[in-house]
Amino acid sequence: MEQTGDTLFATGRGEGAVRLFLDVTTRHPDDWRLAVTAATIILRHSSAYDLVEAFLRPVLHRWPDTVPAWSLLLHVRVVRGDLAGSHALFAELLDRYPDESGTLCAAISTALLQAGHPAESLRILLRCFENGIVTPTLLKNMGIALFCLDRSAEAVSWYEKAEALAPTDYGITFGHACALIKAGRLDEGWPRYFNRHLTPDDRDAWYLSLPRLCPGDAVAGRGVVLFQEQGLGDTIQFIRFVPDLLAKGAHVTIVVPRPLVRLLAQSYPAAKVCETGTLARQNGYNYAAAIPDLPHIAGATSLWDVPAPIPYLHPDPDDIARFATLLPERRPRIGLVWAGEWRPQSIHALVDQRRSTTLATMATALTPVAATLVSLQLGAPRQEIADWTGQTLCDPMGSVQDMADTAAIMASLDLVISVDTAPLHLAGALGCPVWMISRQDACWRWGDAIGRSPWYPTMRIFRSREATLAPILKEAGMALRTWARNWRPARKT
Incomplete structure (x- = not known):
């Protein structure tokens, strides 16, 4: 049973x-x-x-x-x-x-x-x-x-x-x-x-039977399949190591969910990018690797080894121009994400409750502020916008089809404030200034009690010291009003 x-x-x-x-x-x-x-x-x-x-x-x-x-x-x-x-x-x-x-x-x-x-x-x-x-x-x-x-x-x-x-x-x-x-x-x-148990999106994929790529394996001239294992945020964080494989002469194919396909294809034109479930069985592939394995494969043995070039993901300039027309002219523009995806299992649902908040809780803590607020929220929590009666919130997400579109919007923002979810990683990968509102029991990737992350140099971390996010959001609100008063447009070079 x-x-x-x-x-x-x-x-x-x-x-x-x-x-x-x-x-x-x-x-x-x-x-x-x-x-x-x-x-x-x-x-x-x-x-x-x-x-x-x-x-x-x-x-x-x-x-x-x-x-x-x-x-x-x-x-x-x-x-x-x-x-x-x-x-x-x-x-x-x-x-x-x-x-x-x-x-x-x-x-x-x-x-x-x-x-x-x-x-x-x-x-x-x-x-x-x-x-x-x-x-x-x-x-x-x-x-x-x-x-x-x-x-x-x-x-x-x-x-x-x-x-x-x-x-x-x-x-x-x-x-x-x-x-x-x-x-x-x-x-x-x-x-x-x-040595963890792998949890790939497509558990029946043919490439899972390929030898698992390990540190030190010769990849020059070899075909390597990189596949998503875990969430979109994990993929965004660790995909930065693809240039290491390309520089060693590997023929790289990246298999990810549809929301990431176009953005990764734009960012890594030397690699082949496919949607999960669409890569047909074929010869020419020698290894497969879960994307979160890439730091180990690349030999990142200390935080000093984290690749420094930021940004490493790149939205399309035409998309940036298209979405810029949907945003108010007033600057600075601040993007908001207040909730991550909800998962059904009890242990994950409890984490999701702690890492997420509501629009009312976040926006009440952050406003009023002398800035334009822009929603970057997708999924069911986006419906909360209809009930929000505070400072005006621009919502361009109805026109968003994938993460490439979200990246294009972020390119026109001056700051992103987000809970620990995929758009947070996206902002960091784009080099956009980003503030993370972190739950008390933060993920391993963010280290211990520090306000910055070597993974994303433009990130500031606001760490909750209790089970609720409300107090740390209030602290972020005070910091935001100071930030907005001191904000100046970047000089064009």
């Missing part, structure tokens, strides 16, 4: 998975493990917390001492925001099941981390260790908590302890890699990151 359920959810057939779970648990009412498995899978792939509780309640009514069910319920309480209730339940369960302290501590610390409360998780974990409770999961969670609190150098040592106890645990080995990279130890981090 577990494998089938995972497959159904992974292929967009979550309703079919739930029907399967209901059928199986109805036919086997005396096996509580089936209901707990169903709840676990639903929680793994979605945010359907009511449904999770619906599977757990009968189990706890009939078998009230089922600790795995209590652990899941504890997780749900935390991620739903009931911190007081979850702490009370945790204390009650510790009293009732002292022999299950490790399991219960793992459950609540994991949930607190996923819900964006690393300091609370850290407090519970330290108490566990003081009481002599040590497991690989708890050691890993300690590493995650410190990572999220921008204490990555400390996190690495906890991951080392966890890995010593569970050397094949993927969550531990991958987290260890990310902590090393965030701590700036790229020479150790990239090789470990290279």
Whole structure:
């Protein structure tokens, strides 16, 4: 049931998975493990917390001492925001099941981390260790908590302890890699990151059977397929290493989703660029590489090795001129992005909630300001513009077809302010001044508690110090008004 359920959810057939779970648990009412498995899978792939509780309640009514069910319920309480209730339940369960302290501590610390409360998780974990409770999961969670609190150098040592106890645990080995990279130890981090489980957009693509390109492989005269793995922002960040392969004589084909095809074709005319799913099987290719592997393949062993030329992506001049006619003449012009794409899995949805905000929250904090505001927002959050009644917001995104169009708009802006999402990377790759509004538990790529990024020299980072973005947006608003007062048009040379 577990494998089938995972497959159904992974292929967009979550309703079919739930029907399967209901059928199986109805036919086997005396096996509580089936209901707990169903709840676990639903929680793994979605945010359907009511449904999770619906599977757990009968189990706890009939078998009230089922600790795995209590652990899941504890997780749900935390991620739903009931911190007081979850702490009370945790204390009650510790009293009732002292022999299950490790399991219960793992459950609540994991949930607190996923819900964006690393300091609370850290407090519970330290108490566990003081009481002599040590497991690989708890050691890993300690590493995650410190990572999220921008204490990555400390996190690495906890991951080392966890890995010593569970050397094949993927969550531990991958987290260890990310902590090393965030701590700036790229020479150790990239090789470990290279060993991650790949998640390409097209899992059935023929080129995935090609040898995986590794550092030191001879590429002169060889065909290399570079494919998107992870998000658009990851591709934009790491595509900068393509010139390294071209300079070594590789014949490069880049396979990416449609929104990036035209922009990358314009920026790398010596490479072939194809939309995901359209590259026909053919001879002449010797290697394939996931685009996030490129720093490791290029030998970027320190942040000093990050390629410096900015911009490295280039919009079409005709597109720039076309979109400039849609923008108000008043300068400075400031582009806004307040939300990233929403993902269905609970663990990702919780991150998306923390990294995103609303137009009302962002614009209220940033205005009034002596500037023209321009929306760069796509997707469902763009609909919020209709309800915005504050300072005028120009919205040219109805004419945007792809990232090349968005890049053309950015070329006429003086500043972009964005949450951590693909347009942020795009602005940085274009050399546009960009301010990132970062969640507290920032991604590994942004390092620890610094206001700048070696990946994007024109970026300034506003790091939240709590679970909400509202306070850091207020700080950014004060900085923006000062910036606008001091802004002067760039001199034409």
